Amino acid sequence: MYNTNSYLINSIKGIKNHLEKLPYWAKLNWLWHWGKLISITGAGQTIVQIVGFVSGILIIRLLPVEEYAFYTLGNTILGTMVILADGGIATGVTSIYGRVWETKNEAGRVVISGLELRKKFALLSLLVGIPILFYLLIHHNASWHLAMLMILSLIPAFFSSLSSTIYQIPLLFHQEVIPLQKNQLKVNVGRLILLFATVLIFPWAFVAILAGGIPQIWGNLNLKKISINYLDWGAQADPEIKKKILVFVKRILPGSIYYCFSGQITLWLISIFGSTENIAQLGALGRLAMILTIIAAVFNTLAIPGFVKLKNERWNLFVKYSLILMTLMLACVGILLFFTLFQSQALWILGDGYSGLEYELVLFIASSCIELLVGISFALNSNRGWLINPYLNIVVGLLSIVVGVLIFDISSLRGILYFKLFTAVIAFLYFVGYGFSKISRIDKVSIIQD
Numbered sequence: 001m002y003n004t005n006s007y008l009i010n011s012i013k014g015i016k017n018h019l020e021k022l023p024y025w026a027k028l029n030w031l032w033h034w035g036k037l038i039s040i041t042g043a044g045q046t047i048v049q050i051v052g053f054v055s056g057i058l059i060i061r062l063l064p065v066e067e068y069a070f071y072t073l074g075n076t077i078l079g080t081m082v083i084l085a086d087g088g089i090a091t092g093v094t095s096i097y098g099r100v101w102e103t104k105n106e107a108g109r110v111v112i113s114g115l116e117l118r119k120k121f122a123l124l125s126l127l128v129g130i131p132i133l134f135y136l137l138i139h140h141n142a143s144w145h146l147a148m149l150m151i152l153s154l155i156p157a158f159f160s161s162l163s164s165t166i167y168q169i170p171l172l173f174h175q176e177v178i179p180l181q182k183n184q185l186k187v188n189v190g191r192l193i194l195l196f197a198t199v200l201i202f203p204w205a206f207v208a209i210l211a212g213g214i215p216q217i218w219g220n221l222n223l224k225k226i227s228i229n230y231l232d233w234g235a236q237a238d239p240e241i242k243k244k245i246l247v248f249v250k251r252i253l254p255g256s257i258y259y260c261f262s263g264q265i266t267l268w269l270i271s272i273f274g275s276t277e278n279i280a281q282l283g284a285l286g287r288l289a290m291i292l293t294i295i296a297a298v299f300n301t302l303a304i305p306g307f308v309k310l311k312n313e314r315w316n317l318f319v320k321y322s323l324i325l326m327t328l329m330l331a332c333v334g335i336l337l338f339f340t341l342f343q344s345q346a347l348w349i350l351g352d353g354y355s356g357l358e359y360e361l362v363l364f365i366a367s368s369c370i371e372l373l374v375g376i377s378f379a380l381n382s383n384r385g386w387l388i389n390p391y392l393n394i395v396v397g398l399l400s401i402v403v404g405v406l407i408f409d410i411s412s413l414r415g416i417l418y419f420k421l422f423t424a425v426i427a428f429l430y431f432v433g434y435g436f437s438k439i440s441r442i443d444k445v446s447i448i449q450d
Helices: 004-014 016-020 024-062 065-086 089-100 104-139 144-173 177-199 205-229 239-262 265-273 276-288 291-308 314-341 343-350 358-384 390-407 413-440
Strands: none
Touching: 024 065, 024 177, 024 276, 024 291, 024 343, 065 104, 065 144, 065 205, 065 239, 065 265, 065 276, 089 104, 089 144, 089 239, 104 144, 104 239, 104 265, 144 177, 144 205, 177 205, 239 265, 239 390, 265 276, 265 413, 276 343, 276 358, 276 413, 291 314, 291 358, 314 343, 314 358, 314 413, 343 358, 358 413, 390 413
């Protein structure tokens, strides 16, 4: 998805050459502007993450274990449907919008065209996601009427999540970061208040999902209102623009489909082979690992742009690549040590229904840390232009999944966490090994062009 952090990364890459042509005071103004923007973004994202964390813990504490398992299933399917319904549309809109962003009518045609395509893809995504959710809920002994209520509660959250990513694009291009983050904060605070007011009285999964989706609808209306200064919402969709967007979809959709399968593979497996309690436990442990998202945001914002701008010198790249990974490893070791020392206190946050999971907590955090290393190493490689054949990625990923399924007991929580750790280690060795192999093959000095 297209978010504030990714926008900043792409923007930072492009200002290096421009800065070299500016006089001294102009350089200071540029640095002040971008420093302020990054600080505001970092602080805003941290607050949003904290509010989101509190909302997540509130849901865990208020919902019974079985209901939280249903909530976890619903949220997983929601995320899957959003990825499938996008399939590269937001990327296509962003790319085309960048060519016409200064013309309101043209910008409006691009956004409207993207939204129309989204609606068609959304219907297809619903046809895929709803039967899967219905089957999994019935498989875990939910009643038919509860399954229907879950599906109905998911639809508003689904459509509001889809629209928000495209509504943000005009604001990001015009660097309206503060209004955007104010909107995100209001949505998250509204979600927290609504969750507390409703789930406290009606502790059901479908109520929590509905309460989580309604504030985003208001947020989308507000985004549309803010962006009216930058595009014409009365513009008509353009068939030619749709064709151009679909070019991006054809390239990205296969990877998105694989990601939907592999990105949540542990939850898919435990949903099919494990118990309802296991699903709730896995979802709850995931809330405690949210601290890693802040570390990921810091490295994505600071380390990756700097690495991309380095000269194509073998030793320098080797040192910086190693330094980034070692720094991240040290941060991960610190987090793992913290959760190892304070296991009981961390589980207390989740409530009595999740006590006794000390060993599982450490396993989950360890595997999540390695997955963070995988994400950063992949970002370092891809932003540098070191791209692996996507089909090779899929083959390696599927092989590690098959081997993991054969080795570990995926019907138990501990077994599925060993599986998660195993597949993360394979992916880490794969991407880091590829990065070092690309560095080792550099023979001459050249400048990476932005």
